[in-house]
Amino acid sequence: MSDLPAIRPPILPLSDAVLSFIASCGSIRLASRTAAFRPIAARGLSVVVADRSSGLLRVCVSTPGCRPLLEAVQDSGTLAVALSQPLTHRSLQIKGRDAVLTGIQPEDRDQIDRLRRIMALDLRELGYDTSLTDSFWKAAEDPLTGITFTAAALFDQTPGPAAGSAIDGRTGPSLP
Numbered sequence: 001m002s003d004l005p006a007i008r009p010p011i012l013p014l015s016d017a018v019l020s021f022i023a024s025c026g027s028i029r030l031a032s033r034t035a036a037f038r039p040i041a042a043r044g045l046s047v048v049v050a051d052r053s054s055g056l057l058r059v060c061v062s063t064p065g066c067r068p069l070l071e072a073v074q075d076s077g078t079l080a081v082a083l084s085q086p087l088t089h090r091s092l093q094i095k096g097r098d099a100v101l102t103g104i105q106p107e108d109r110d111q112i113d114r115l116r117r118i119m120a121l122d123l124r125e126l127g128y129d130t131s132l133t134d135s136f137w138k139a140a141e142d143p144l145t146g147i148t149f150t151a152a153a154l155f156d157q158t159p160g161p162a163a164g165s166a167i168d169g170r171t172g173p174s175l176p
Contacts (some may be wrong), residue, residue, distance in 0.1 A: 045144070058105070
């Protein structure tokens with residue numbers, strides 16, 4: 001872990017629209033950086049709200065498949081989470097500066113199963129069979145690690161003129 005003091009970000013309100021969007025996204029990409037500022041990316045399996053009143057979120061990852069990311073989070077405490085809906089391309093990025101490795105909770109497995117079903121339906125609608133979904137979610141069978149962090153900033157990442165714009169937590173990402 002870094003010798004730097006933990007930075008506690010201000011509480012960012014997470015509206016029902018943002019929370020609903022988070023709960024509906026099967027495409028979850030994560031990024032952090034090492035102490036040497038080398039970027040590391042990985043795929044997340046779920047995002048759950050650990051404590052709405054404090055904007056605390058928990059991401060689940062495959063422990064063996066995401067070791068470089070887990071080490072980077074330990075080094076820097078930073079985490080960026082990009083969530084996307086494959087059918088609409090609506091996308092949201094959540095940034096945290098106080099990320100720590102944690103255990104997982106029963107609701108994490110429930111959310112992984114829920115997102116697996118959502119993603120299977122989305123991919124089937126795009127013409128893919130279940131073998132792609134099955135291989136995509138194989139990592140959920142690995143030992144899992146949680147990464148808990150406070151949502152410090154939200155950005156609309158939906159392709160279009162608003163991409164990259166900060167949002168205040170009261171609205172979700174724009175429609176393409």
